Amino acid sequence: MTSFSAYQNEIYLQGLGGVVPPFTTDPDALEQSARDRLGPGPFWYVAGGAGSGATVRANREAFDRVRIVPRMLTNATERHLGVTVLGTRLPAPVVLAPVGVQSILHPDGELATARAAAELGVPMVLSTASSHTIEEVAEASGDGPRWYQLYWPNDPEVCASLLDRARKAGYTALVVTLDTWTLAWRPHDLDQAYLPFLRGVGTAIPFSDPAFRAGLQKAPEDDLPMAILRWVQMFTGTDKSWDQLAFLREHWNGPIVLKGIQHADDARKAVEFGMDGVVVSNHGGRQVDGAVGSLEVLPSIVEAVGEQVDVLFDSGIRTGADVVKALALGAKAVMVGRPFAYGLAHGGQVGVQHVLRGLLADFDLTLGLSGHRSPADLGPDALRFA
Ligand SMILES: Cc1cc2nc3c(=O)[nH]c(=O)nc-3n(C[C@H](O)[C@H](O)[C@H](O)COP(=O)(O)O)c2cc1C
Numbered sequence: 001m002t003s004f005s006a007y008q009n010e011i012y013l014q015g016l017g018g019v020v021p022p023f024t025t026d027p028d029a030l031e032q033s034a035r036d037r038l039g040p041g042p043f044w045y046v047a048g049g050a051g052s053g054a055t056v057r058a059n060r061e062a063f064d065r066v067r068i069v070p071r072m073l074t075n076a077t078e079r080h081l082g083v084t085v086l087g088t089r090l091p092a093p094v095v096l097a098p099v100g101v102q103s104i105l106h107p108d109g110e111l112a113t114a115r116a117a118a119e120l121g122v123p124m125v126l127s128t129a130s131s132h133t134i135e136e137v138a139e140a141s142g143d144g145p146r147w148y149q150l151y152w153p154n155d156p157e158v159c160a161s162l163l164d165r166a167r168k169a170g171y172t173a174l175v176v177t178l179d180t181w182t183l184a185w186r187p188h189d190l191d192q193a194y195l196p197f198l199r200g201v202g203t204a205i206p207f208s209d210p211a212f213r214a215g216l217q218k219a220p221e222d223d224l225p226m227a228i229l230r231w232v233q234m235f236t237g238t239d240k241s242w243d244q245l246a247f248l249r250e251h252w253n254g255p256i257v258l259k260g261i262q263h264a265d266d267a268r269k270a271v272e273f274g275m276d277g278v279v280v281s282n283h284g285g286r287q288v289d290g291a292v293g294s295l296e297v298l299p300s301i302v303e304a305v306g307e308q309v310d311v312l313f314d315s316g317i318r319t320g321a322d323v324v325k326a327l328a329l330g331a332k333a334v335m336v337g338r339p340f341a342y343g344l345a346h347g348g349q350v351g352v353q354h355v356l357r358g359l360l361a362d363f364d365l366t367l368g369l370s371g372h373r374s375p376a377d378l379g380p381d382a383l384r385f386a
């Protein structure tokens with residue numbers, strides 16, 4: 001048994017020596033403090049949402065409408081948080097969501113995140129828009145579990161090249177993001193003319209992939225604007241269809257999950273086309289302004305496909321109670337995005353580790369105090385709907 005709640009004891013014991021945690025353990029306070037540390041460009045890149053921010057708020061409001069009903073005297077002092085997701089045993093039902101261009105937040109970027117995740121045995125999902133190469137991040141992950149997130153390029157050779165590199169670098173599961181085939185209208189980024197993609201140029205972002213380079217007439221070093229244009233075009237467009245998932249299946253020999261699913265019929269389609277799971281997600285409210293809170297659609301998707309494939313969840317997870325709620329509604333695991341990005345901004349690897357240990361401790365304690373010994377104990381009867 002791994003006792004994630006040990007982080008609580010550690011903090012209190014250090015307190016006896018007059019030491020407090022390096023960063024706040026409160027997720028809202030951490031966001032505020034990130035605002036003070038980061039410039040407005042980087043801060044709003046992380047914090048911002050699409051349009052009016054209605055969906056960012058809806059994600060949180062959906063959690064507020066679901067309440068946990070604690071049970072007593074259930075022998076929950078000893079807990080087992082491990083789960084099997086996509087055929088992999090995980091120490092806890094928590095995964096670091098793909099977050100692009102992490103060097104915006106800390107010079108170590110994805111390398112710091114990979115080290116922190118590996119330390120805890122938690123999978124990191126590496127974004128296609130990573131500021132370090134697939135191979136560099138894999139090395140930083142050491143023995144830690146790793147999944148790769150694909151922004152599905154229009155060029156099949158670039159697609160095959162990315163998948164081949166990820167497989168060779170030891171990534172086991174593929175997360176295909178469908179909800180961001182173009183960036184949404186994001187007023188915070190627009191008002192500062194802050195395009196995260198371009199802020200990553202000069203780091204590794206587009207230009208390390210050999211198939212991408214081969215498709216250019218001039219090397220990116222010699223014609224940067226052209227290379228940027230081609231890169232943006234390659235990840236923008238609608239010319240994808242369900243039957244093209246067969247291409248990904250051919251080029252990926254491991255589990256594939258579709259990220260960005262919000263409708264039960266799309267989840268059924270994912271199963272029909274041979275996918276191994278879905279991530280119920282609205283991209284943290286960053287894509288469709290006015291979209292439904294992601295937690296609101298989780299039950300219908302679990303009902304539709306939960307018996308057949310793994311249903312993961314993200315968008316709005318901030319606390320241990322949120323993890324309990326999503327699992328009780330049928331998610332096998334959750335992904336967390338902004339909180340670890342703020343941790344990264346505060347202290348690189350140490351900051352990510354602090355956030356992750358805090359979330360896992362909070363989850364462990366909340367699970368136990370509400371009367372459950374393991375994620376498998378959780379079901380809808382652990383909840384009430386306000
Ligand atoms: C700064 C930032 C960058 C992101 N970049 C990516 C990305 O490159 N690929 C992707 O699939 N999702 C990306 N996402 C979405 C996250 O994977 C995840 O769906 C979302 O953050 C979950 O919501 P939360 O932030 O409320 O936890 C990004 C999110 C943020 C905040």
Ligand SMILES: O=C(O)C(=O)c1ccccc1
Nearest residue numbers: 100101129180196197286
């Ligand atoms: O900002 C995002 O949500 C996102 O997905 C993204 C896409 C490309 C580069 C960086 C982030």
